[in-house]
Amino acid sequence: MDALLQQIFTGLVSGSFYALLALGLSVIFGMLGVVNFAHGAFYMLGAFGAVTVLDTIGVSFWLALVVVPLVLAVLGMVLERTLVRRLTSLDPLYNFLLTFGLALILQDLVRLKYGVSSQPYSRPDLLQGSFNLGLFTYPRYQVFVLVFSIVVSVAVWLVLSHTRIGMIVRASTERPELTSALGVNVGRWVTPVFGFGVALAGLAGVLAAPMRAVNSEMGGDLIIVIFAVVVIGGLGSVFGSVAAGYLIGMLTAVGNFYVPALSQSLVFILMALVLLLRPAGLFGREESMS
Amino acid sequence: MLSVHGVSARYGEAQVLTDVTLDVQQGEIVTLVGRNGAGKTTLLRCLMGLHRSMSGRVELDGVDITRRSSHQRARLGLGYVPDDRGIYASLSVEENLLLPPVVDERAWSMDQVYEAFPVLADRRRQTGTHLSGGEQQMLSIARVLRTGARMLLADEPTEGLSPLLVQQIGDIFRSVREHGITVLLIEQNLHFASSLADRHHLIARGQVVESLDNSEVKEREHELLEYLGI
Amino acid sequence: MSKMRKLGALVTSFAVGGTLAACGAGGPGEAGGAITDDKIVLGVITDLSGVYSELAGENAVEAVRMAVEDFQAKHGDDAVTDTIEVISADHQNQPEIANTKAREMYDREGADAIFDVPTSSAALAVAGVAEQNQKLFFDIGAGTTELTGAQCNPYTYHYGYDTYMLAQGTGTTVTEQGSENWYIIYPDYAFGQDMNKSFVNAVEGAGGTVVQSDATPFPNDNFSTFMTKAPGLDPKPDVLGTMQAGGDLVNVVKQYNEFGLREKGIDLAVGLMFETDIASIGVEPLAGTLFTTAWFWNLDDRSREWADKFKERTGSRPTFDHAANYSAATQYLEAVQRAETDDADAVNEELNGLEFDDFFARNATLREGDHNLEHDSYLVEVKQPDEVEEDFDFTKLVETIPAAEAFMPVEDSGCEMG
Secondary structure, three states: OHHHHHHHHHHHHHHHHHHHHHHHHHHHHHHHOOOOOOHHHHHHHHHHHHHHHHHHHOOOHHHHHHHHHHHHHHHHHHHHHHHHHHHOOOOHHHHHHHHHHHHHHHHHHHHHHHOOOOEOOOOOHHHOOEEEOOOOEEEHHHHHHHHHHHHHHHHHHHHHHHOHHHHHHHHHHHOHHHHHHOOOOHHHHHHHHHHHHHHHHHHHHHHHOOOOOEOOOHHHHHHHHHHHHHHHHOOOOHHHHHHHHHHHHHHHHHHHHHOHHHHHHHHHHHHHHHHHHOOOOOOOOOHHHO | OEEEEEEEEEEOOEEEEEEEEEEEOOOOEEEEEOOOOOOHHHHHHHHHOOOOOEEEEEEEOOEEOOOOOHHHHHHOOEEEEOOOOOOOOOOEHHHHHHOOOOOOOOOOOHHHHHHHOHHHHHOOOOEHHHOOHHHHHHHHHHHHHHHOOOEEEEEOOOOOOOHHHHHHHHHHHHHHHHOOOEEEEEEOOHHHHHHHOOEEEEEEOOEEEEEEEHHHHHHOHHHHHHHHOO | OHHHHHHHHHHHHHHHHHHHHHHOOOOOOOOOOOOHHHEEEEEEEEOOOOOOOOOOHHHHHHHHHHHHHHHHHHHHHHOOOOEEEEEEEEOOOOHHHHHHHHHHHHHOOOOOEEEEOOOHHHHHHHHHHHHHHOOEEEEOOOOOHHHHOOOOOOOEEEOOOOHHHHHHHHHHHHHHOOOOEEEEEEEOOHHHHHHHHHHHHHHHHOOOEEEEEEEEOOOOOOOHHHHHHHHHOOOOOOEEEEOOOHHHHHHHHHHHHHOOOOOOOOEEEEOOOOHHHHHHHOHHHHOOOEEEEOOOOOOOHHHHHHHHHHHHHHOOOOOHHHHHHHHHHHHHHHHHHHHOOOOHHHHHHHHOOOEEOOOOOOOEEEOOOOOEEEOOEEEEEEOOHHHOOOOOOOEEEEEEEOHHHHOOOHHHOOOOOO
C-alpha cells in the first residue's frame, strides 16, 4: 500500500510537468485554434535558458524561474506577431506545419550551439535532500516541483475564472467569432495569450533542468504525450488539461511499477478509449466541439 | 440609419446573396422574412462583418463600415443576437452580460437589466447554458442592451419558443423600440412579424423579392404564407 | 519526428534504388593483385547529427583521416597507393538509411571498407550489405554480440567493445567485490535487451543474484518509479545496474542521486558510459561509479600521446570510439600494404588471426573464428571532483581485464563463418 501511495506521489510529480505544458497548449489552442507543435521546443528552451543564464551571468535557479519564462513570453509574442498570425485564417493544418517546422529549427539551433550531450545543471542548495512525508521520504526538489505546479495551476485558474481577462479568454476560446461580434477585440488578446502559453512551457523547462537531462531532444519526446494529455482532458478545456496532466502522470507511474513495458502505451490506450467513448475529452463540453 | 447597397456573398462556390439592397430607418423595427436557406442569416452575418467573401457596401449613419472588423462594428452600436442565442457555456449568466464592452452612454445598467429581466437576476451565478431556451433568448437580448447598442440585429429570436414566450419576446422588442433602438429582425413567424414590425423585406434565393409595409403584409397574409411555404 | 525521418529514408532508398537499377550490375572489380581504380577508399558511416554524434560522429571521421595521414607519412613512396580517400555519411542511427548508405559507398563510391556505424540494428544492416558485396566492414560504434554471433560473416569485424565485454567487466567484478544482489533497469530496445542478458549472465556467473530486471520505456525522462521501487525489493539490492545511454542515462543518474539511493546502500553501476555522458551529468554525482570501457585516453603515456595529437586537431579529447576508429583504419591499411592489393579476400587473409598491439588495442587478436577483436579492457571508476585535472579527465583505472577473459570465448559465440 505504501508502495502504491509512493508511486501515486511519483506520478503527481511527473504529472506536474504534463499539467503545466498541457495548460499552455490548451490555452493557446483555445484562443488561437493553433495546435502548437513547438510547445515541446519551448519547454526545451526553458531548460536551456536556465542553464545559459547560470553559465553566462550567474543567475540562480530562483531568478531563472522568473526571468526565463518572461524572455520566452517575449519570444512567443514575436513569433505570434510575425509568423503564426499570418496563417490563423487558413486551415489549422498550416499552423500545425509551421509550428512543427519551428520546433525542428529551434531544436537544431540549440544542437548547433550546445551539441547533443546533455548540459549539467544542479539542484538549488535549498532543495537538496529529502522531506519525510510520514509514510515515505521524498526528494525535496520533487516535492517543490509538485507544490509549485499546483500553485501555478491554481493561480492561472483564478485569473481565468475571476478576472475580466479570464472572462475574455474563456469567451474567445469558446466562440471567437461571436466574441468579436460582441465588441471584444479578440485579436488584441491573442498575442499575449500565445506568449503566456509559451511562458508556461518555459517555466516547466526551468523546473525540469535540475532533475532531467537537458538536451535538444528533451521536448520532442514529451510533446506527443502532452498532445495525448490535452485530448484526454478535452481540447481547449483548461481545467481538463490540468486534471488530465496529473492523472496521466499517476497512470504512467503506477503502470511503470506494475507493467513497465506497457506503461508508455497506457497513455495512448486511454486516449483511444476517451476518443471512442467521450470524444470531447473527460472534461470537455460537447458543445465546444461543434 | 443602416443602408445596404448591392451586397452579394458566397459560400465557397455557392452564391448565397445576390445584389441585396435595403435600408432601415432610425427607430424602426424591420424584418427579413423568408424560407430556411434563403440567405437571411448570411445577410445578417455580412452586416456584422462575420462573413468574409462579400461584395457591396454597408453604411451605418452614412459611414461606410464595409471594411470595418466585427468588433469595431459592435463598438459603433450594432448589437448582435445570433440565431443560436450565443450563450457561453463557460461563462455565468452575469459574465455573459458583462462580457461585451459598453459602447454608448445610454447603455443599460446591470440594475436596469435585472429589473427588466428578473429571471436573469435570480440566476446570475448559474452557467449561461443552464438557462431554458426562452431565458437564454432574453439573456442574449439583454446582453446587447447593456452595451448601449443603437441597433439590434436579431436572428430568429422566437425560434423554438412557446407562444407565451414569443409574446414576451414581442413585448421586449416593443419596449426596446420605445428606448429609441432600431431593430432588424429575421423572422419566419409572419404573424409575429406583422404584430411588431413597421416594414418587411421578403428574401428568396438570396435576393430581396419584395419590400412591404406592415399594412400590406396584413392584407396579403395568406398569399404570403403560401409563398413562404411556412 | 521519426515518422518524417522514416519518410525521408524511404524516399532516399527509392531514389537510390532506382539509380542503381538504371546503372545495371557494376559488380566488384575482378582484377586481383592490385589496387582498384588506383585508390583506397575508406567509408565512415556514423551518426553526424543525433545522440551519438559527439561520442562518435565527425570526430570518428577525423580519426580515420588521421590514420590515413599517419599511414602515408610512415610509408611515403613505398605505400601501396598514393591515393587514399575518406568518405563519410550520416545514417541518423536508422538501419534503413545505414543500409542505403553502405550500398552507395560500396557500389558507387568504390569504398573498400566501412567503419564505425553506431546503433546495433544499423550495424547489423551494414554487415549484411558487406557480406553481399564481399567488402570489409569494421563495426566500432555498435555493441551487439550478434555481429560476431549468429549473424557473423567473413567480411565483418567487431572492433572495440560489445555487451558481453561490458557485462564481463562490470557485472563480474562488482559482484565478486561483494555487491551480490542486483537490480537492473534497461531501455526496451535491442541494445538494452542484449545488455540485460549479458549482465544477468555475468552476475549469475560470478555467484550473484539479479533480484529483478525491468525494461523501461525508451526514451524516458522519468525514472522515479524505479528509484522508489529499488529499496523495497526483496532482498534489497546492493547495486542498481543501469543499461541506459545518452539522455536517458543522465536522467537515471540525476534521479538516482535525488532519491538518495547511495545513502540507502544501493550503489550505481553503469553498463556503458562515455566521457561525453560524464560531462553532461557532472563528475560529482557520478564520483566512484564503476563501469567498463574499451579504452580511455588517460590510460598511459602511449594513449596520452595520441590523445594529444587528437586534441590538437579536433579541440577535444577522444572517446574510445574515436581511438578504435583510428586503430581499425590503421590495421586495415597495414593489411592492404602487406597484401599489396585492396581485394577484400586477400586483405582478409592478412587480418584473420592477426596478433598485434597498438595504443588502443593491447594484447590484441583479430580472432579467426568470429572476427571479434580480443583485447584488454578496463574496469574504471569515475574520479572524485578534486582529482579531475582537465575536461574529459574523468576516469581512473581500477583493474585491467586481460584480453583472454574480457571477451566471449569463440566457442560460445555461436558464429559459423560461411
